Amino acid sequence: MVETPSAPTPASSLRDVAALAGVSVGTVSNVLNHPTKVSAQTAERVFAAIQQLGFVRNEAARQLRQGHSRSVGLIVLDIRNPFFTDVAQGVEDEVTARSRSVLLANCAEDAARESAYLDLFEEQRVDGLLISPVGDVLERLDRLRARGMAVILVDRLASTESYSSVSVDDVRGGRIATEHLLSLGRRRITFVGASTDIEQVRDRLAGAKAAVAEVPDATLEHREIAGMNVAPALAEGERIVALPPGERPDAVFAANDLIAMGMLQAFTLGGLRVPDDVALIGYDDIDYAASAAIPLSSIRQPSREMGRRAAELLLTEIEAGSRNAEHQHIVFEPELVARASTLG
Numbered sequence: 001m002v003e004t005p006s007a008p009t010p011a012s013s014l015r016d017v018a019a020l021a022g023v024s025v026g027t028v029s030n031v032l033n034h035p036t037k038v039s040a041q042t043a044e045r046v047f048a049a050i051q052q053l054g055f056v057r058n059e060a061a062r063q064l065r066q067g068h069s070r071s072v073g074l075i076v077l078d079i080r081n082p083f084f085t086d087v088a089q090g091v092e093d094e095v096t097a098r099s100r101s102v103l104l105a106n107c108a109e110d111a112a113r114e115s116a117y118l119d120l121f122e123e124q125r126v127d128g129l130l131i132s133p134v135g136d137v138l139e140r141l142d143r144l145r146a147r148g149m150a151v152i153l154v155d156r157l158a159s160t161e162s163y164s165s166v167s168v169d170d171v172r173g174g175r176i177a178t179e180h181l182l183s184l185g186r187r188r189i190t191f192v193g194a195s196t197d198i199e200q201v202r203d204r205l206a207g208a209k210a211a212v213a214e215v216p217d218a219t220l221e222h223r224e225i226a227g228m229n230v231a232p233a234l235a236e237g238e239r240i241v242a243l244p245p246g247e248r249p250d251a252v253f254a255a256n257d258l259i260a261m262g263m264l265q266a267f268t269l270g271g272l273r274v275p276d277d278v279a280l281i282g283y284d285d286i287d288y289a290a291s292a293a294i295p296l297s298s299i300r301q302p303s304r305e306m307g308r309r310a311a312e313l314l315l316t317e318i319e320a321g322s323r324n325a326e327h328q329h330i331v332f333e334p335e336l337v338a339r340a341s342t343l344g
Contacts, residue, residue: 012053021049071101072314073121075114075131077155077198079106080229081258082286083303084132087154090307091130098315100127109194109227111135118144128314130154135197138163150317154310156199157329164317164327166310170200173299173334174207177253177281180297180336182215184343186251186279190221192236192263193255194228201228201255204283208253221249225259233259237266240278250278251342257282257289260296264341268293280341295339302332 018025023042030037031046038046049055074091076084088104095102103126107114111134118140121129128150131137138160141151151163158165181189189212196202205222212220223240225232233254240248240263254260260282267274274280274294282289285300309330320326 012055014055016053017046017049017055020053021045070099071103071124071126072128072130072311072318073103073105073117073124073126074154075105075107075117075121075129075133077107077132077134077200078109078228079104080108081256081284082288083256083284083301086286086303087132087307087310090304090309091311092307093304094308094311094315100315107134109134109198115140122147122149128152128318130310130314132156133199148321150314152310152314152317154306157331158327161327164313164329166306166313166330166332168301168306168332168334170203170334171207171210173283173301174204174253175211176207176334176336177204177283177299178208178211178220180338180342181251181253181279181281182211182218184251184275184279187215187218188221188249189218189251189253190223190240190249191253191255192223192225192233192259194225196224198228204253204255228256229258230262230265233262234266235262237263238270241266241270241272248272248278252278252280254280254282257284257286257296257298260298260341261288261292264292264294264296275340275342275344285335285337289337290339292341294341297339297342298337300335300337306332 014025014028018028023046027038027042028046031043035043072095074088076088078084092102103121105117107117114134114137122144129144130152132155145151153163153165155167156165157167178189191205191208193201193205196205208220212218223236225236252263254263260280263280264274267278272278281297283299285298289296289298313328
C-alpha cells in the first residue's frame with residue numbers, strides 16, 4: 001500500500017505561539033527581541049510552544065517594519081570573471097564577521113540589469129551597497145544615499161568626494177603591461193577590450209597609449225569586442241590569426257585575463273607561437289592565468305583584499321550614518337607578473 005503524502009503544515013505565527021503558551025503576542029515578541037523584560041518562567045513556556053509548533057520567526061518582515069536590514073548588497077560587473085568572485089569572497093569575509101549577510105547581484109555588463117538590481121536592493125532596504133558600476137550611475141546612487149543608504153564604489157575610483165571607493169590604479173596598470181611588452185622589443189601592439197564606456201577598459205587603454213607614445217617606432221591598435229570574456233575574445237583572436245603576417249601585431253595586451261585566454265586559444269589553434277610570434281599579457285592575474293597551457297603574464301590586482309577593504313569602509317559608514325561618514329579613497333598599486341606568454 002502506498003501512503004499518501006501528508007499536506008504541508010502551515011507556518012505557525014506569533015499569534016499561534018502566544019495562544020499555546022497562554023501569553024500575549026507582545027510577550028512572545030519580547031521573549032524573541034527583549035528577553036530581559038520577561039520572567040524566566042514565562043520565557044520557558046514561550047520557547048516550549050515555539051519548539052512544539054516549529055515556529056520560525058519572519059526576520060525579513062521584522063526588518064522591513066524597522067525600515068532596514070542586516071544585509072548589504074553587492075553588484076558586480078560580471079561574475080564570470082574570477083576577479084569579481086574573489087572580490088565577493090573578500091566582502092563576505094568581512095561582512096559575515098560582523099554578523100551581517102551579503103546579497104550578490106551580477107549585472108553582466110548590462111546597464112538595464114544594473115538598474116533593476118538597484119531597484120531591488122532599495123526595496124529590500126539593504127543597509128548599504130557595494131557596486132562596481134557598468135556606466136555612470138552616480139545620479140541614481142545620490143538618490144539612494146539621500147535616503148540614508150551607505151554606498152561604496154568597488155574597482156572604480158570615485159570622481160567626487162561624496163563617495164568612498166576602493167580601486168586599483170588602472171592607468172598605471174595599463175602602462176606597466178605595455179612597458180613590459182615594449183621592453184621585450186615588441187612594437188606592433190594591439191589592445192583588446194570591451195567598450196571604453198567601461199571605466200576600467202578606458203583607463204587601461206589610456207595607460208597603454210601613454211607608454212606607446214614614449215617609443216617613436218611603436219604603434220598601438222585598439223580592437224573593441226562585445227564583452228569582457230572568452231567567447232568574443234576567441235572570435236577576435238581568430239580574426240588576428242587570419243591577418244597577413246606583416247599586418248599582425250607582435251604583442252597583444254588583453255583588458256583582462258578571460259580575454260587573454262580567448263586570445264591564447266585562438267592563437268594556439270591558428271598555429272601562432274606564443275610568445276615567439278605574438279606576446280600576450282592579460283590583467284587581473286586570476287588563478288587560471290598561472291595554470292593556462294602557456295602560463296599567462298598578467299597585471300595583478302589584490303582582488304580579495306579590495307573586497308575586504310570595501311566592506312570595511314561600508315560597515316564603518318553604516319555605523320556612522322552615511323551622511324556623517326568621512327569618505328576615503330583606497331587605491332592599490334597594480335603589479336606585473338611575467339610568465340611564459342611574454343617571456344617564453
